[in-house]
Amino acid sequence: MSVERKEAIRGAYRLTGGSGFYDGMITCSTLSGKAVCRLVWAMNKTECDAYLEKTLSGIPEHFSGRLLEVPVGTGILTMPVYKTLPEADITCLDYSPDMMKQAQEKAEHLQLRNVTFRQGDVGALPYNDGTFDIVLSLNGFHAFPDKEAAYREVLRVLKPGGTFCGCFYVQGEHRRTDWFIRHAYEKAGFFTPPYETVFSLKGRLEQTYEAVRAGNLKSIAWFCCRKAK
Numbered sequence: 001m002s003v004e005r006k007e008a009i010r011g012a013y014r015l016t017g018g019s020g021f022y023d024g025m026i027t028c029s030t031l032s033g034k035a036v037c038r039l040v041w042a043m044n045k046t047e048c049d050a051y052l053e054k055t056l057s058g059i060p061e062h063f064s065g066r067l068l069e070v071p072v073g074t075g076i077l078t079m080p081v082y083k084t085l086p087e088a089d090i091t092c093l094d095y096s097p098d099m100m101k102q103a104q105e106k107a108e109h110l111q112l113r114n115v116t117f118r119q120g121d122v123g124a125l126p127y128n129d130g131t132f133d134i135v136l137s138l139n140g141f142h143a144f145p146d147k148e149a150a151y152r153e154v155l156r157v158l159k160p161g162g163t164f165c166g167c168f169y170v171q172g173e174h175r176r177t178d179w180f181i182r183h184a185y186e187k188a189g190f191f192t193p194p195y196e197t198v199f200s201l202k203g204r205l206e207q208t209y210e211a212v213r214a215g216n217l218k219s220i221a222w223f224c225c226r227k228a229k
Helices: 003-016 021-027 031-041 045-056 097-109 147-157 175-185 198-208
Strands: 066-069 089-094 115-119 132-138 158-169 210-217 220-226
Touching: 021 031, 031 045, 031 175, 045 132, 045 158, 045 210, 045 220, 089 097, 097 115, 132 147, 147 158, 147 198, 198 210, 198 220
Parallel strands: 066 089, 066 132, 089 115, 132 158
Antiparallel strands: 158 220, 210 220
16 A cells, blocks of 8 residues: 555544544554453554555555445444545445444545445345445454355455455454453354354355455454456
């Protein structure tokens, strides 16, 4: 990611006002957020930024095609990025109306005119085959109840040659994180087993996609791959 793009994203991020607990936790940018990142994920802000940058490397700087983000969550991670992509046609989908409302507010605050929002289920995406050039999924697959349906639907709506990139929790990389997921996050309904491991994710992607780039930072795996033409 170029220095200019990083600065543009930072500038947009400052305008979103992501100071709530959830946004602070996702971005490791508030005192409470940093505490959760350290306790649960054993990460600091530099590490959080590092895996996010690798994930977003699948989106070209001057991208002007169609992008689907699922789930959009509160939009704290991506609305600032979309501010740097004025020619792109961006669709954001989430099952939670409350999350999506927060993302919409950020988009309005940043005066984004090329981003549309739709409530929906990743297991039954309301789009035709081969609709999108990029599908982006940040911190979603560990929560989806039917992960197999989600993988199938992402592949279906991608154009041949399209890019699938994202990041999510993988088990078996950090004992303390695994404990918190099992005893707190699952009980709260935030995460839903079964989970990938680094090994199983790489194997799955290499069976289905081309040009697979994947790695992990502790318990978060990131990836970027391409659908065959």
